[in-house]
Amino acid sequence: MINWYPGHMTKAMRMMEENLRLVDIVIYVLDARAPLSCINPNFESFIEKLPVIYAVNKAELGDKTRVSECIEYLSAPNRAAFTISATTSKSTAPILSAIKKLCGEKLEKYRKKGVRASIKCMVIGVPNTGKSTIINNLCGSAKTVTGNKAGVTRGKQWVRVNEWLEVLDTPGTLYPKLANQNIAARLAYLGSIKDEIPDTFELACSLTKELNAINPAIICERYKISECEGEECVAAIARARGFMLKGGGVDAERGAAALIDDLRRGRLGTITFDTVAEYK
Numbered sequence: 462m463i464n465w466y467p468g469h470m471t472k473a474m475r476m477m478e479e480n481l482r483l484v485d486i487v488i489y490v491l492d493a494r495a496p497l498s499c500i501n502p503n504f505e506s507f508i509e510k511l512p513v514i515y516a517v518n519k520a521e522l523g524d525k526t527r528v529s530e531c532i533e534y535l536s537a538p539n540r541a542a543f544t545i546s547a548t549t550s551k552s553t554a555p556i557l558s559a560i561k562k563l564c565g566e567k568l569e570k571y572r573k574k575g576v577r578a579s580i581k582c583m584v585i586g587v588p589n590t591g592k593s594t595i596i597n598n599l600c601g602s603a604k605t606v607t608g609n610k611a612g613v614t615r616g617k618q619w620v621r622v623n624e625w626l627e628v629l630d631t632p633g634t635l636y637p638k639l640a641n642q643n644i645a646a647r648l649a650y651l652g653s654i655k656d657e658i659p660d661t662f663e664l665a666c667s668l669t670k671e672l673n674a675i676n677p678a679i680i681c682e683r684y685k686i687s688e689c690e691g692e693e694c695v696a697a698i699a700r701a702r703g704f705m706l707k708g709g710g711v712d713a714e715r716g717a718a719a720l721i722d723d724l725r726r727g728r729l730g731t732i733t734f735d736t737v738a739e740y741k
């Protein structure tokens with residue numbers, strides 16, 4: 462069973478709840494490969510009265526059709542949802558436009574009073590979705606700490622974006638009990654759960670089954686192997702990559718790690734695990 466909720470996340474949730482009283486809007490960062498799995502149900506009661514922008518990040522790695530369906534599902538009154546690729550310069554311009562639209566009344570009120578006040582925005586999401594990268598993109602420079610693994614941001618960071626906007630970067634937070642192990646596995650595939658927590662081989666076996674459910678050709682074409690799944694498939698991947706042990710055995714652990722790394726780096730093509738039907 463995959464479960465990871467270190468102590469700093471409890472502190473982070475408490476800090477976020479306290480600071481929500483200060484903010485005008487929330488940017489909710491999701492990963493395009495599993496956007497709905499990235500939604501933390503513990504956040505919902507915190508943010509229900511605030512305008513929310515769902516920034517579906519790493520769009521270049523997600524399946525366009527499934528992501529579009531998720532965008533439509535997430536869009537609602539006082540909610541905006543769209544895709545971005547935060548590693549691309551100026552790709553966060555739609556976020557600024559959405560903030561101006563959703564907070565337009567407040568900005569106009571400030572303008573009429575001649576007050577130079579800022580819109581305050583909190584950026585939230587599970588680990589490794591690209592929250593800090595989005596903030597750096599908004600600012601046009603590296604003002605926060607980023608990294609391609611879970612748990613890089615550990616405390617809050619207020620960052621000024623421009624004359625009318627400040628954003629609060631927050632640590633990536635999961636929820637205490639990942640009861641749905643399908644969701645837990647998808648978060649683990651993408652590095653939102655520390656790699657030391659799940660068993661790499663078991664995770665890779667699960668991943669082969671999910672990839673085959675999407676399209677068996679994903680694995681077959683990448684590794685030039687026949688259709689298979691589970692332990693047999695991980696072993697076949699290791700064999701195809703030449704990962705052998707002394708004595709002639711197959712190094713399945715290396716094969717498992719290679720499959721997960723290929724997914725994360727986009728070498729398996731554009732993939733989105735979530736479907737709206739699963740969440741309705």
